[in-house]
Amino acid sequence: MTSKAGNTILLVEDDHAIATVMMAALEDEGFAIEHCVSMRERDQWLQRQRFDVMLTDVMLEDGDGLASMDAVRTIAPDMPVIVLSAQNTLDTAVRASDSDVFEYFPKPFDLDEVVQAVQQACGARGGHDTSNALCLPEDDGMPLVGRSPAMQGVYRMITRVLRNDLTVLVTGESGTGKELVAEAVHQLGSRRSGPFVAVNTAAIPSDLIESELFGHEKGAFTGAIAQAIGKFEQANGGTLFLDEIGDMPAEAQTRLLRALQSGRIRRVGGRQEISVDVRIVAATNKDLVPMIAAGTFREDLYYRLNVVPIHLPPLRERREDIGVLSQHFLAQAADDGLPRRQLTTDAIHGLETRNWRGNVRELRNVVYRLALMARDDLIDAGHLHDILGDEALAPGGSEEQRDGGIGQALGQWLHDHSPASGTVYAQALAAFEKPLIEHALGETSGNQLRAAKLLGINRNTLRKRIGELRIEPERFSRSA
Numbered sequence: 001m002t003s004k005a006g007n008t009i010l011l012v013e014d015d016h017a018i019a020t021v022m023m024a025a026l027e028d029e030g031f032a033i034e035h036c037v038s039m040r041e042r043d044q045w046l047q048r049q050r051f052d053v054m055l056t057d058v059m060l061e062d063g064d065g066l067a068s069m070d071a072v073r074t075i076a077p078d079m080p081v082i083v084l085s086a087q088n089t090l091d092t093a094v095r096a097s098d099s100d101v102f103e104y105f106p107k108p109f110d111l112d113e114v115v116q117a118v119q120q121a122c123g124a125r126g127g128h129d130t131s132n133a134l135c136l137p138e139d140d141g142m143p144l145v146g147r148s149p150a151m152q153g154v155y156r157m158i159t160r161v162l163r164n165d166l167t168v169l170v171t172g173e174s175g176t177g178k179e180l181v182a183e184a185v186h187q188l189g190s191r192r193s194g195p196f197v198a199v200n201t202a203a204i205p206s207d208l209i210e211s212e213l214f215g216h217e218k219g220a221f222t223g224a225i226a227q228a229i230g231k232f233e234q235a236n237g238g239t240l241f242l243d244e245i246g247d248m249p250a251e252a253q254t255r256l257l258r259a260l261q262s263g264r265i266r267r268v269g270g271r272q273e274i275s276v277d278v279r280i281v282a283a284t285n286k287d288l289v290p291m292i293a294a295g296t297f298r299e300d301l302y303y304r305l306n307v308v309p310i311h312l313p314p315l316r317e318r319r320e321d322i323g324v325l326s327q328h329f330l331a332q333a334a335d336d337g338l339p340r341r342q343l344t345t346d347a348i349h350g351l352e353t354r355n356w357r358g359n360v361r362e363l364r365n366v367v368y369r370l371a372l373m374a375r376d377d378l379i380d381a382g383h384l385h386d387i388l389g390d391e392a393l394a395p396g397g398s399e400e401q402r403d404g405g406i407g408q409a410l411g412q413w414l415h416d417h418s419p420a421s422g423t424v425y426a427q428a429l430a431a432f433e434k435p436l437i438e439h440a441l442g443e444t445s446g447n448q449l450r451a452a453k454l455l456g457i458n459r460n461t462l463r464k465r466i467g468e469l470r471i472e473p474e475r476f477s478r479s480a
Contacts, residue, residue: 347379
């Protein structure tokens with residue numbers, strides 16, 4: 001059986017409906033198709049016939065198609081392989097990359113894209129080299145969770161940068177998990193044996209950023225009592241994660257650009273240039289393009305950083321992931337010593353319809369609060385309302401409602417008091433710390449251990465502040 005294009009495809013797919021559609025689409029393009037449903041039949045076909053491309057599902061009726069890829073390479077070492085999978089996790093995407101497949105498509109996939117990939121693979125036969133195949137770390141608990149189409153694009157982009165040192169720019173709203181992407185790029189890539197150094201560039205004063213990034217020599221400036229190694233040198237041989245890059249001061253952008261262009265740095269007060277070998281992953285929650293137009297971000301630095309862009313979608317664009325994320329965080333909470341809980345279908349639906357302005361970070365905090373404060377092991381929709389109150393709003397809630405009580409109160413306080421520059425933090429903390437601790441004690445019936453966990457602080461720190469602020473925790477105790 002030959003095609004007018006002269007290309008023969010082996011399709012390994014045990015879902016007959018999917019197989020029928022794919023065969024029809026490929027035959028329309030002139031390909032000849034042989035179809036089988038198991039690894040055993042696959043190996044028999046490969047032993048008796050040469051194929052130009054193989055398309056294979058991961059989970060077949062007799063096992064894991066990816067796990068047996070070595071057997072395929074032994075029989076047909078130069079045959080391009082395209083993987084199709086309903087196991088839509090970062091783990092699967094990385095395993096596909098580890099097997100050096102030509103392309104990976106999560107289900108449901110775009111049929112036209114698959115056909116186009118087959119056509120490209122037919123022209124690329126012989127280009128497979130598994131000598132640089134990546135292996136997952138022994139602790140392969142993936143930090144990124146979700147099977148939505150939006151997250152599949154993120155996973156595929158991550159796998160494409162694992163075997164190279166191209167600079168990556170991760171964009172997305174606050175709380176979407178940008179640092180987790182940076183960690184995945186490092187931990188799953190060729191630099192995983194080297195250091196991973198993260199630095200929040202927006203948190204460093206402009207007069208100290210050069211010292212923080214590049215280090216300084218003893219006596220370089222007042223207070224430099226000893227030599228200090230900067231972040232670039234600390235990350236040598238590994239990955240340097242530059243978070244909040246959009247907030248970096250203009251002068252620091254110039255210094256950073258020079259280091260990226262030359263691969264060399266000079267400590268403050270030093271005379272010798274030092275070569276550094278680092279992979280750069282930068283992240284921002286800002287849109288840098290209008291900042292370039294406004295003159296607040298360097299265009300040449302943007303193009304130096306934006307070699308491989310990875311955009312993390314906000315939670316509102318991947319609501320189908322909220323259920324699995326919530327279960328994941330409940331398991332984490334149990335590992336952290338909180339009661340082991342489960343969510344009902346109604347509770348998951350309630351979480352799916354909430355506003356998540358803080359994205360995945362906010363969801364995690366809410367799930368931990370539910371795990372802490374629910375009175376039953378099974379959390380239902382009633383628990384959501386009892387514990388979260390008016391926070392459990394539908395997406396149509398007003399902007400004022402979505403701000404939340406504490407945020408709205410803080411904004412009103414700042415408006416009313418207008419504290420002087422340099423005193424905002426201290427005055428706001430003094431005004432809100434006591435009622436915040438009292439709120440936590442009220443929510444936990446005066447239990448200081450639970451209140452400390454709710455606040456995210458050490459129990460001893462909470463006890464100290466209770467004494468200093470003259471709070472009487474016993475007045476919050478009440479019968480369960």
